Structure formats: structure tokens, C-alpha cells
Amino acid sequence: MTDEDPEASEALEPAEGDGAGAAETDAPGLEMMLHYLHRSRGFDFSGYKRTTLGRRIRRRMQLLGVKTYAEYVDYLEVRPDEFPQLFNMILINVTGFFRDPAAWTFVRTLIADRFAAGNKPIRVWSAGCASGEEPYTLAMILAEVLGPEKYSDRVKIYATDVDEEALAHARLAAYTPKAVEGVPPDLLEKYFTRSSAAYVFNKDLRRAVIFGRHDLVQDAPISRIDLIACRNTLMYFNAETQTRILNRLHFALNDDGILFLGKAEMLLTHSNLFVPRDMKLRVFGRTKGRARERTLPTEDLAASTDASADERAQLHRAAFERAPSAQMVLDNEGIVALINHRAAHLFSLTPQDLKKPFHELEVSYRPAELRSGLDRVRKERRPMHLREVERTLASGEKNYLDIEILPLLGENGAVIGTQLSFTDVTEAHTFQAQLRKAHAELETAHEELQSTSEELETTNEELQSTVEELETTNEELQSTNEELETMNEELQSTNEELQAMNEELRQRGDELVEVSGFFGSVLGSLRSGVVVLDRDLLVRTWNPRMEELWGVRADEVDGRPFLTLDIGMPVEEVARAIRTSLSTGEDAERVVECTNRRGRAIRCRVSVTPLRTEPRKGVTVVVDEISP
Numbered sequence: 001m002t003d004e005d006p007e008a009s010e011a012l013e014p015a016e017g018d019g020a021g022a023a024e025t026d027a028p029g030l031e032m033m034l035h036y037l038h039r040s041r042g043f044d045f046s047g048y049k050r051t052t053l054g055r056r057i058r059r060r061m062q063l064l065g066v067k068t069y070a071e072y073v074d075y076l077e078v079r080p081d082e083f084p085q086l087f088n089m090i091l092i093n094v095t096g097f098f099r100d101p102a103a104w105t106f107v108r109t110l111i112a113d114r115f116a117a118g119n120k121p122i123r124v125w126s127a128g129c130a131s132g133e134e135p136y137t138l139a140m141i142l143a144e145v146l147g148p149e150k151y152s153d154r155v156k157i158y159a160t161d162v163d164e165e166a167l168a169h170a171r172l173a174a175y176t177p178k179a180v181e182g183v184p185p186d187l188l189e190k191y192f193t194r195s196s197a198a199y200v201f202n203k204d205l206r207r208a209v210i211f212g213r214h215d216l217v218q219d220a221p222i223s224r225i226d227l228i229a230c231r232n233t234l235m236y237f238n239a240e241t242q243t244r245i246l247n248r249l250h251f252a253l254n255d256d257g258i259l260f261l262g263k264a265e266m267l268l269t270h271s272n273l274f275v276p277r278d279m280k281l282r283v284f285g286r287t288k289g290r291a292r293e294r295t296l297p298t299e300d301l302a303a304s305t306d307a308s309a310d311e312r313a314q315l316h317r318a319a320f321e322r323a324p325s326a327q328m329v330l331d332n333e334g335i336v337a338l339i340n341h342r343a344a345h346l347f348s349l350t351p352q353d354l355k356k357p358f359h360e361l362e363v364s365y366r367p368a369e370l371r372s373g374l375d376r377v378r379k380e381r382r383p384m385h386l387r388e389v390e391r392t393l394a395s396g397e398k399n400y401l402d403i404e405i406l407p408l409l410g411e412n413g414a415v416i417g418t419q420l421s422f423t424d425v426t427e428a429h430t431f432q433a434q435l436r437k438a439h440a441e442l443e444t445a446h447e448e449l450q451s452t453s454e455e456l457e458t459t460n461e462e463l464q465s466t467v468e469e470l471e472t473t474n475e476e477l478q479s480t481n482e483e484l485e486t487m488n489e490e491l492q493s494t495n496e497e498l499q500a501m502n503e504e505l506r507q508r509g510d511e512l513v514e515v516s517g518f519f520g521s522v523l524g525s526l527r528s529g530v531v532v533l534d535r536d537l538l539v540r541t542w543n544p545r546m547e548e549l550w551g552v553r554a555d556e557v558d559g560r561p562f563l564t565l566d567i568g569m570p571v572e573e574v575a576r577a578i579r580t581s582l583s584t585g586e587d588a589e590r591v592v593e594c595t596n597r598r599g600r601a602i603r604c605r606v607s608v609t610p611l612r613t614e615p616r617k618g619v620t621v622v623v624d625e626i627s628p
Helices: 006-012 019-024 027-041 050-064 069-078 082-090 101-115 133-146 148-154 164-172 185-191 239-252 309-321 341-347 371-380 426-525 544-550 571-584
Strands: 122-127 155-161 192-194 199-201 209-213 225-230 253-261 274-278 283-286 326-331 336-339 384-392 398-409 415-424 529-534 539-542 588-595 601-610 618-626
Touching: 027 050, 027 069, 050 069, 050 082, 050 426, 069 082, 082 164, 101 133, 101 225, 101 253, 101 274, 101 283, 122 133, 133 148, 133 155, 133 185, 133 209, 133 225, 148 155, 155 164, 164 209, 185 192, 225 239, 239 253, 326 341, 341 415, 371 384, 371 398, 371 415, 398 426, 529 544, 544 618, 571 588, 571 601, 571 618
Parallel strands: 122 155, 122 225, 155 209, 225 253
Antiparallel strands: 192 199, 253 283, 274 283, 326 336, 326 415, 384 398, 398 415, 529 539, 529 618, 588 601, 601 618
8 A cells, every 4th residue: 555645635525515525424324324235235334434434435426426325325226236336436445466565575584484394284364355466465475485386285375355346356367567566577477477468377376365255344254374464454444343353363363373464554452462573564473372271191209009118218319319408317326327419519528428427527516506406306306497597608608508307207106317408598598688678778768759659649640641642642643544544545546547537538639639630631732722610700720722812821810700800802791601501501602702812813612511510610611713
């Protein structure tokens, strides 16, 4: 679609005071008209913008000279052949190959990234395809990206529209030289065949394109689509209908699908459905829906009851070794029985420390006194917890440990040992310290914030009001932009009609010039003087022989009254013959004595013939010099 000149589009509106202008303010009449179209022909225009519909219908009414919507309904009832003309006026089919080339280049890049690899079927939907240029553009791009063989195997393009006449044109796949001007020359040569009067699209690519009638508002969407092109179609619908259509397009797209819109369609109020891939070029991705919940089979992680004691020991040791914290196990005598890898690394323990009494190791008293705790756990058979114990490393840095001492009970309930777990909580401790510091800073700033809170609240109310106004303005601007785009397409359609009329007028003008030259040659070749007079006896034609007889040029007498000419002919006597011929419609003839341009007396025969028109609009006067 091209940019629109709002001033130029005013030419589409009826002049003030005519019948179509009177219909402009007849909102009930327009609704009655739309209800009639729905009832009689099944076209539901309830979701279309009223300004666009009213303007297009009024223009058709203006061409027919119909003044009101009620009169137009009567006209349609007695002339059913008018319906196609009306629908063609309403359903503006302005389209073209590779409209907005930059946007198509970006879409081609996405198609290459998304579909070039693999053999998965590719489903494409061109919604509002008009006369087919857009789906055939998609076909060329996919063929270029995939190659002809993979294109034939993988691609299906569904091209839909509500206009049956446009779909019939699209199925022919034949386009005028002007229509294919947007196709790059290399693709034109590769994918089109030139016939006598048209360019015909490649049959192999055409087989993958399926055309069908589909109403975006009423019909169910096509599903499992990878790419939807719906360009400059939404702008004809009101906001509510746009939302309903966008929900359907969201349902139709696969999770990683692509939505390609026209440049007037913003999707500003539907960000929950689509995310922009390139807002300027109006290319969007589908927001993924909530992930499906999956039920996984439950696996028994415990050892089987018939496993051997050695296998169970190995399992317990493996679990102990993979524990996320540093752990040690002491027997009931306080001898070190097990040390996992994390504990050995944390406290620099070696295999030689196994079987040693725990109280001989540095970890028993540094970073915390644990020996008395071990005795208490064994006696009370209850776990003990130490939180954020500070430990200074050899480098001088500090870390913090949560220490847990657990009693290990045998099958008879007696204590058979203890387990120590050391969890590094340095990061949590640091975070808590930072949090406490931040809290203190927040407490300090609280009074200042409290004092400005009321001002912010007042400002927020003002901003909220401003935002609402801006949102309203933005919606109005978007609606206006879509309306301008609509009017631009109407103007483009009208311009094409005017170009066709201008071409016809130019041809007729050339024919007229040729005919005029022919008759001028005929008049110039006559040996008789010829003058053509209109009904008011003004000179309209004066041939060269008349110039030769009387010495007066054609440009000197053109448009002048014949009776006032100063020539050597008795014009009053000739005038009587002219008036007789005009009144009776019969030829008249006189022989008169004249004086030619050299002053010599001559005799002339003057023949007067009326022009064969109703009413008679003039006469032809032929002057022949006769011998004395």
C-alpha cells in the first residue's frame, strides 16, 4: 500500500448539498443498509468501520445519482446485478507483488532461519489475499529459500478472501505488465511466462497455493499455521472486531509462528497475544501459551528389600559422598568413621584422619566448640543446630557455616553414632548483612519518602489522567491512520480508473488529430472555395481557395460574422440563400457577380447546403468561379 495524501482523497467525497452528502449524516439509514446486505446476500459488515463503509457506499450512490440509503435498497431489489458493483466498491482490492520491499526482505530472512533446514511441512496463510499477488509473493520467497523440490514437498499456502470475484482473478494467475512491476526482474523471468497480453505465474509453484472464500469475522480460522500474512486488512474493522480476529490468528499460529501485518496496523493494544520481531516493519511473533502439565512416571529410588548388606552399604556411601554439604560420621566412641569429599576439602582432612578420635581434629573446636555438643546430642538423642558460625580462613577472609549435629540410631533405637553437617551460608550471610544495611538506609529515608509521598500521589493522579488522555489520543491517531490508509487505497483505485480513462482520451485525441488533419487536407485540395458557418453565421471553416479568391486568411475570419466580412462577394444576397437553407433544410444556389482579391470582376456559383443535424447547426457554403 502507498502513503496517502489526505487532501487528494477529499475528491472521493460527494460535494456538499448533493444526494450522497445528505446520506452522509444518515446513520440509521446506513445501519438499515448493512442489515439488508446481511439478510439478502449473507455479507456481515457489522464489524467494519462505519466511516469507511459509509464513504464507499455513498460514492457508489453518487455515481448512480441515488440520494438516500432507502432509495439505494430499492434500487438493489430491482437490479440484482448491482450487488457485485457495490461489493467491489466496498471490498477495496488494492494489493501488489512485494509491497513494502524492506518488510518482505526481513520476512525472507525469518523464513530462511525458521524453515530452510529440516523436512517438516510448512503451512502458510494469506488472509485477505485479494487478487493473489501476496500469496504468489510468498510462493516465490519460499521457492527461493527451499529450492523447487523441497517447496513442492513441504509447502502449502492457503489464500483466502471474502470477494469471490477477486479470488476468481487470483486463480487465473495472469497479470498485466503494470501489475508485475514490483517483481524483481530475475524473479519475473524465472517464475512468470509472458503471453500476448499478460504474465502468467509458474504452474509448479501455483499448485501449492489453495484459494478459498473465508470470512475472518465469522469463519473458523485455519489451524497449525507457521506464517500468517494479513496485510492492510485489519484496518477496515473496528477495535472490537480487530481484537476478535487477532485472537483467532493467535489460535491459528504455531508457538514459533510469524504474523506479518500492514504498516497501518500497530497491535499496540494486543501485546499479550503477539510480540514484535520488528515493529517498524509490522512483523510479530506469537506469545507462547501456558505450558502443558506433564505427568512423569514415578521411580522407586530406594534399594530393593532383597538387596545385600554390601549393596546397601555402597548405596548409602554413594549418597553420603554426593551430599550437597560437608559431612562427617562418628561412631559411638567419637571415632571418625566417614568423611565425604566436601568435608575433606573444607577442613583440609586426609584419609589418615579416619579412625582418629574426633576431639583430636581441629574441626572439633574451630570454628566452634563441638565436643560438648556431641556429648549432649548423644545423651539427649536430639539434634543440635548452630547458625552462621564465623570461620576465618588462612587468607584472612571469613566465611559462615550452619552446623548440624544429628544422632544416628540403630534398629533398637540406641545411639550408634553421630553425623555432622557443615553448610556454607556465606552468601546468605552477606546478603542478610546487605539487607540489614539497606533496611537501615531505608529507615533513614522513610521520613523523606513519607513527606514526598503525598506529592507523588498527587502527581501520579495527574500523570494517570495524562496517560488516559494519551491512550485515547493514541487510539484516535491509530484509527485515523488506518482510515487514511483506507482512503489511500480508495484513491489508488480511483487513480487507476482515471489512468485508464486518460489513456482512452489520449487515443481518441490522436484519432481526432488524425481526422482533423485528413479533413484539412481534403479542404485544402478542393478547387472550390469552402466556408462553414454555424447557426449564428459565424465562420468556423475557411479553406485556402477562399483565401486565394478574396485575399483574407483563415485566422483573420475565424469566429467572425460572415455578413460583416469585407470581401468582394455580395454577402447580403448570399445570406438570403443561407437563411432559406437553414429554415427549410434544403440546398440553395445562387450565381452572383463578385470582385476577386486582384480587383477583377468574376462570376461565382454559390451552393449552400445545411448541416445534417437536429436541430440544424449551420451550413456549408461552396464557391466556384464560373466562366463569363
